[in-house]
Amino acid sequence: xxxxxxxxxxxxxxxxxxxxxxxxxxTHPRRWGSSSFWGxxxxxxxxxxxxxxxxxxxWVLGIAVLVLVALASTGLLGDGRAKTTTEEQRTAxxxxxxxxxFIPALALPVVTVAVVLLAPVLKIGAKPLIDPTHTTLVxxxxxxxxxxxxxxxxxxxxxxxxxxxxxxxxxxxIGWAALxxxxxxxxxxxxxxxxVGTAVGTLAKGLxxxxxxxxxxxxxxxxxxxxxxxxxxxxxxxxxxxAAIGWPVLVQGFxxxxxxxxxxxxxxxxxxxxxxxxxANFNLVPSALLEMKNKYGxxxxxxxxxxxxxxxxxxxxxxxAFPHA
Amino acid sequence: xxxxxxxxxxxxxxxxxxxxxxxxxxxxxxxxxxxxxxxLQILNAFGSGFSSSRSVTIFVVVLPVIGLIERFGLQxxxxxxxxxxxxxxxxxxxxxxxxxxxxxAAVGLTSIGGHAQTVRPLVFPMAEGAALRRYxxxxxxxxxxxxxxxxxADNVGxxxxxxxxxxxxxxxxxxTFVDTTYGLHLEPLQLAIWAIPTAICAFLxxxxxxLRLDRQLDKAVQEARxxxxxxxxxxxxxxxx
Numbered sequence: 001x002x003x004x005x006x007x008x009x010x011x012x013x014x015x016x017x018x019x020x021x022x023x024x025x026x027t028h029p030r031r032w033g034s035s036s037f038w039g040x041x042x043x044x045x046x047x048x049x050x051x052x053x054x055x056x057x058x059w060v061l062g063i064a065v066l067v068l069v070a071l072a073s074t075g076l077l078g079d080g081r082a083k084t085t086t087e088e089q090r091t092a093x094x095x096x097x098x099x100x101x102f103i104p105a106l107a108l109p110v111v112t113v114a115v116v117l118l119a120p121v122l123k124i125g126a127k128p129l130i131d132p133t134h135t136t137l138v139x140x141x142x143x144x145x146x147x148x149x150x151x152x153x154x155x156x157x158x159x160x161x162x163x164x165x166x167x168x169x170x171x172x173x174i175g176w177a178a179l180x181x182x183x184x185x186x187x188x189x190x191x192x193x194x195x196v197g198t199a200v201g202t203l204a205k206g207l208x209x210x211x212x213x214x215x216x217x218x219x220x221x222x223x224x225x226x227x228x229x230x231x232x233x234x235x236x237x238x239x240x241x242x243a244a245i246g247w248p249v250l251v252q253g254f255x256x257x258x259x260x261x262x263x264x265x266x267x268x269x270x271x272x273x274x275x276x277x278x279x280a281n282f283n284l285v286p287s288a289l290l291e292m293k294n295k296y297g298x299x300x301x302x303x304x305x306x307x308x309x310x311x312x313x314x315x316x317x318x319x320x321a322f323p324h325a
Numbered sequence: 326x327x328x329x330x331x332x333x334x335x336x337x338x339x340x341x342x343x344x345x346x347x348x349x350x351x352x353x354x355x356x357x358x359x360x361x362x363x364x365l366q367i368l369n370a371f372g373s374g375f376s377s378s379r380s381v382t383i384f385v386v387v388l389p390v391i392g393l394i395e396r397f398g399l400q401x402x403x404x405x406x407x408x409x410x411x412x413x414x415x416x417x418x419x420x421x422x423x424x425x426x427x428x429x430a431a432v433g434l435t436s437i438g439g440h441a442q443t444v445r446p447l448v449f450p451m452a453e454g455a456a457l458r459r460y461x462x463x464x465x466x467x468x469x470x471x472x473x474x475x476x477x478a479d480n481v482g483x484x485x486x487x488x489x490x491x492x493x494x495x496x497x498x499x500x501t502f503v504d505t506t507y508g509l510h511l512e513p514l515q516l517a518i519w520a521i522p523t524a525i526c527a528f529l530x531x532x533x534x535x536l537r538l539d540r541q542l543d544k545a546v547q548e549a550r551x552x553x554x555x556x557x558x559x560x561x562x563x564x565x566x
Contacts, residue, residue, distance in 0.1 A: 004380070007383070007386065008379050010386060011379070011382060011383070011385050011386060014385060014386070014388075014389070015385070044375060044376075045379060045382075047376075048375060048376030048379055049376075051372055051373060051376040052376050052377065057369075057372075058368070058369040058370075058371075058372030058373040058376070059365060059368035059369045059372055060372065061371070061372030061373075061375055061376060062367070062368030062369060062370070062371035062372035062375075063368060063372075064372075065371045065372065065375050066350065066368075066371065069346050069347060069350045072344065072346050073344040073346055073347040084395075084396055085396050085397075085398075087401075089398075090395075090396070090397070090398035090400070090401045091398060091401050092398075093396075093397040093398035093401075094397075094398030094399075094401040094402040094405060095398075097397055097398065097402070098402065099402065099406070101394055101397060101398060101399045101402045102399070102402070104390055104393070104394050105390075105391075105394055105399060105443075105446055105447060108387060108390060108442055109436070109437040109438070109442065109443075112436045112437070113434055113436065113437060116434075116436065134380070136435070136436050137380055137383055139436065140383060140386065140387070140436050141383070141386050143436075144386040144387045144389070144390055145386075147387075147390040148389050148390040148393065151390050151393045151394055152393070155393065155394070155397045157393070157396070157397075162393055162396065163389030163390055163392060163393040164389055165392075166388075166389065166391075166392025166393050166395065166396050167388035167389035167391075167392045167393075168392075169392055170388045170391065170392050170395075170441075170445075171385070171388055176344070176346050177345075178382065178385070179346060179382075180345055180346060180349070181378070181381040181382065182374070182375055182378045182379065182381055182382060183346055183349045183350065183353075184349055185374060185377075185378035185381060186349075186353060186370065186371055186374025186375060186378065187335075187349050187352060187353045187356075187374075189370060189374045190331075190353045190356050190357045190360075190367075190370055190374070191328075191331065191332070191353075191356055193357070193360060193362070193370070194328045194331070194356045194357055194359060194360025194361075194362070195328050195360060196328050196329065196331065196332060196356065199326050199328055199329050200329075202326075230332055230335070230336075234495065235494070235495065235498055238495075238498065238499065238502065239502050239506075242502070242503070243506070247503070247506075247507055258503065258507075258509055258511060259511055259512075259515035259516050259518075259519055260519045262499050262503060262511070262516065263488070263496075263499070263515075263516040263517075263519035263520050264519060264520075264523060266488070266495050266499055267485070267488060267520060267523045270484045270485065270488070270495075273480075273484060274477075274480060274481065274484070277339050277345065278335070280345070281381050281384075282440075282480050283476075283480070284345070285384070285440060286440040286444060286476035286479075286480075287472070287473070287476065289440050289441060289444070289445050290440075290444070290445060290449060290472040290475070290476060292469055292472050292473065293465075293469060294469065294473075297469060297470075297472060297473040298473050298476040298477055298480070300473055301470070301473035301474045301476070301477040302477045302480060302481065304534060305477070305481055305527070305530050305531045305534060308530055309485075309523070309526060309527055309530055312523065312526045312530070313523055316522050316523060316526075320519070320522070
């Protein structure tokens with residue numbers, strides 16, 4: 001069975017490979033810091049397998065993660081600007097290969113989706129070939145490998161390892177932002193353990209005037225929004241706001257239909273995801289990937305959709321979920 | 326209430342633009358200490374937090390293939406293709422992508438796109454290509470705005486599309502939580518249906534903004550040109566003095 005750990009090992013292997021390439025690059029301005037950062041990050045992906053299986057202590061990985069943060073925040077990590085083709089060469093290649101260039105780009109989603117759809121029937125004996133609990137992740141890993149092979153076959157680069165060399169170039173433009181989503185996820189866990197959620201829930205309840213339906217809907221939706229902005233996703237916000245207001249006040253008190261209250265409440269949280277740097281994989285990694293000068297540029301483009309949509313959700317919940325006399 | 330200091334640290338840290346990795350780590354440590362965790366428990370939390378969240382770094386696996394096709398001019402080809410289609414503007418390209426992204430996510434195909442897979446190699450070059458055809462050249466400020474909106478179209482599409490599909494994480498989280506906590510029996514399908522009104526509104530609001538984006542870009546390009554020509558007029562005068 002291809003399980004999700006093998007995909008994490010592939011990621012780990014890529015990081016270690018990139019660290020090796022950087023270590024060999026004598027022109028790199030932050031050669032050793034960068035090489036150590038990516039190499040250690042790669043090893044963490046391997047070690048993580050043992051932590052998940054509970055066969056190795058997690059604190060070792062905890063120390064490694066703190067070392068990564070130290071390397072990244074003390075300026076020891078830099079972009080080596082790996083060699084690639086010039087703009088003129090690229091235009092010439094585009095003329096030569098034309099729309100064939102889209103084949104690997106399309107092979108990626110096509111293979112991924114095909115693997116997702118076929119996963120339930122792909123079996124060796126009675127055992128599923130693809131880990132059924134992480135189908136999408138495994139499928140994306142397979143899709144990426146197949147697309148890279150297809151790309152090499154069509155474009156025939158002189159160096160067959162060109163995908164790895166070029167991958168390093170993009171990785172280095174992303175830089176430390178590549179680690180941020182995982183760190184934010186850890187922060188969410190620490191926040192929850194320390195009781196941040198309960199504190200916010202108590203605050204929200206304190207704000208609620210008695211007997212007003214519209215006020216209760218507003219506090220629930222705005223609470224989901226703000227809490228999501230603070231935590232980076234609606235998943236942590238939902239149980240807390242629902243326990244504080246959604247269930248006791250909106251469903252039990254005002255007889256709202258639970259399916260409508262909860263579905264729209266969660267979507268009010270999604271509006272918050274559009275507006276927060278804490279949702280790094282959606283809002284900060286892309287600005288790094290697109291090499292934007294303003295790393296909050298994606299959020300700037302989204303706020304004017306997120307905020308009006310929050311009001312729409314408040315109105316939808318108020319008019320759809322409750323028995324209006 | 327004391328644990329909210331950690332939240333405050335995050336807000337202040339992001340506001341004064343410290344390195345986010347550092348902000349998040351320090352806030353995590355402070356919050357954990359306030360919550361009464363021992364140093365060993367904190368290290369364990371960082372370790373297990375890292376290992377259980379490795380899935381969010383999955384985008385790394387697509388970097389090799391994307392890097393390879395970029396090397397051979399994918400972005401240039403995407404630009405060239407769009408510049409032949411006269412009716413396509415930046416806003417219309419992005420509305421098209423928003424629609425595709427939202428519709429495919431609504432039938433469960435969220436992995437069809439993404440910032441590394443589609444936005445960087447295809448969507449942004451196409452949106453930029455449309456602007457190049459319209460303006461001849463694109464000032465940096467305008468390019469920056471197009472980048473932001475390319476990523477935004479992906480996010481809005483996937484967030485407000487995926488909830489219409491029944492087997493998505495957020496829907497399953499709702500049903501598991503309320504069914505076990507309050508003894509309800511909510512069907513995922515009921516929740517998915519009630520995500521449709523918001524999905525439609527999200528498309529209308531963001532689509533409307535994208536239609537207006539073209540006019541905003543027109544204006545921004547004019548302004549940038551005016552600044553440039555003003556600078557060009559003053560430069561020789563300065564040289565003479």
